[in-house]
Amino acid sequence: MTRRVAVVSDASFYVGPNLCRLLAAGGHDLVVGDPAAGLVDELAALGAAVEAVEGVRDLAEPGSAERLIQAAVERFGRIDSATAFTGRIVVGRFLRSNVDDLLTVLVGCVEAPYFFLRAVVPLLVDQGEGQVLVFTSAAGARPTPGAPLYSSARAGANMLVRNVADEVAAKGVQVNAIGTNFMDFPEFLKANRVTDEESRAKVEAMVPMGRLGTLDELAHFAMPFVDGTSRFTTGQFVAFAGGWA
Amino acid sequence: MTRRVAVVSDASFYVGPNLCRLLAAGGHDLVVGDPAAGLVDELAALGAAVEAVEGVRDLAEPGSAERLIQAAVERFGRIDSATAFTGRIVVGRFLRSNVDDLLTVLVGCVEAPYFFLRAVVPLLVDQGEGQVLVFTSAAGARPTPGAPLYSSARAGANMLVRNVADEVAAKGVQVNAIGTNFMDFPEFLKANRVTDEESRAKVEAMVPMGRLGTLDELAHFAMPFVDGTSRFTTGQFVAFAGGWA
Numbered sequence: 351m352t353r354r355v356a357v358v359s360d361a362s363f364y365v366g367p368n369l370c371r372l373l374a375a376g377g378h379d380l381v382v383g384d385p386a387a388g389l390v391d392e393l394a395a396l397g398a399a400v401e402a403v404e405g406v407r408d409l410a411e412p413g414s415a416e417r418l419i420q421a422a423v424e425r426f427g428r429i430d431s432a433t434a435f436t437g438r439i440v441v442g443r444f445l446r447s448n449v450d451d452l453l454t455v456l457v458g459c460v461e462a463p464y465f466f467l468r469a470v471v472p473l474l475v476d477q478g479e480g481q482v483l484v485f486t487s488a489a490g491a492r493p494t495p496g497a498p499l500y501s502s503a504r505a506g507a508n509m510l511v512r513n514v515a516d517e518v519a520a521k522g523v524q525v526n527a528i529g530t531n532f533m534d535f536p537e538f539l540k541a542n543r544v545t546d547e548e549s550r551a552k553v554e555a556m557v558p559m560g561r562l563g564t565l566d567e568l569a570h571f572a573m574p575f576v577d578g579t580s581r582f583t584t585g586q587f588v589a590f591a592g593g594w595a
Numbered sequence: 596m597t598r599r600v601a602v603v604s605d606a607s608f609y610v611g612p613n614l615c616r617l618l619a620a621g622g623h624d625l626v627v628g629d630p631a632a633g634l635v636d637e638l639a640a641l642g643a644a645v646e647a648v649e650g651v652r653d654l655a656e657p658g659s660a661e662r663l664i665q666a667a668v669e670r671f672g673r674i675d676s677a678t679a680f681t682g683r684i685v686v687g688r689f690l691r692s693n694v695d696d697l698l699t700v701l702v703g704c705v706e707a708p709y710f711f712l713r714a715v716v717p718l719l720v721d722q723g724e725g726q727v728l729v730f731t732s733a734a735g736a737r738p739t740p741g742a743p744l745y746s747s748a749r750a751g752a753n754m755l756v757r758n759v760a761d762e763v764a765a766k767g768v769q770v771n772a773i774g775t776n777f778m779d780f781p782e783f784l785k786a787n788r789v790t791d792e793e794s795r796a797k798v799e800a801m802v803p804m805g806r807l808g809t810l811d812e813l814a815h816f817a818m819p820f821v822d823g824t825s826r827f828t829t830g831q832f833v834a835f836a837g838g839w840a
Contacts, residue, residue, distance in 0.1 A: 558829075567824060570824035571827075580812040582808035583834065585834075592764065
């Protein structure tokens, strides 16, 4: 029995490592960008053949997506699912912004998924099947106080995913997006200046569900979009943000 | 180790039986409305304690939802997730419709989920946790030629789910909707006059992905909304319709 092949663009942090573990345990071989220390051994112990590609986690960097996809093709000859992590944030009010801020979020939030989709979708179209999942932000689903340019760029990315899905649905390829916010991981906590219980409570109070989301539950939520069990939904955006969007 | 308790309002057809099987295999006891022949034995063989409630599959019927929820409370004392199937379709153009057509779709598509949500959500709020999934239709996400009143009523139901989710997010309760179309099961095929390969091809041609969806892949997609692995997404509507919505 052949194992499925899954690409995970960034296995260094955020939900990347968790998703890799679930995929490996669920019968996938993996192509991972910039894996966290020890992760490759862990995945191998779960039965996965793993190809690690270094220096590709910034998908806005021209060539990164191509290197990742090329590595997958050379090692395994095909790709069943491909997951991308994208985004660069700029905070601050619109009235105090400048056009460089805008360019920063457009490159990080729109060009990055564009490069990834442009690299992987043609291959999946040729295969006649395949699943793409792009992690974006729930900020793209509603105006976001304090991050208006970021919110706008994310909205563009969410609609890009839907447009690409429309264009290739007839080829059997699925393209979906999950947009998160208020996830409990070190980079989010740092960006929101969470250093103690009090500062954490302030951030949690912004979430309707009153807590932060865990990477493990996000990985479980993402699985049906990439594990091949469910092949009939495409062009969807789902917010994973505790009711905030 | 305690098994989780899942309510499935209609286990007679559509995705109900498939979802019950996945839930039973995944460590759930079950409360099922109007189970298909042989299903209860099948679920018991998968390790589930099963409470069957007859005559409740039409949730628009006052009292049905209460009976189902009451049976769950009496048998198991709590509910971890509750899934509802709702909807009654009226086809035909707006310009040829009458107000009885409108009342039919409002009762079947809006009152039915209202009754279900009204019956189960207070209990979950009291528990301080719980997951609700309402199956609606992808027709609620876009104007639908040939079924304008149905599409409108479904849109109302999808927004009802989002409003209820907002109201109870702070209580730890999740409420989401999946809206399907073009699923491969006898009632859909009959309603669309699919009797042979040719009539099937005509219906499939309306789906961007060029095929009908299977109940098994829909059940897999639904699992993270009801199986307790993922508790941080709420107020979402997802279309499961091969790219049609």
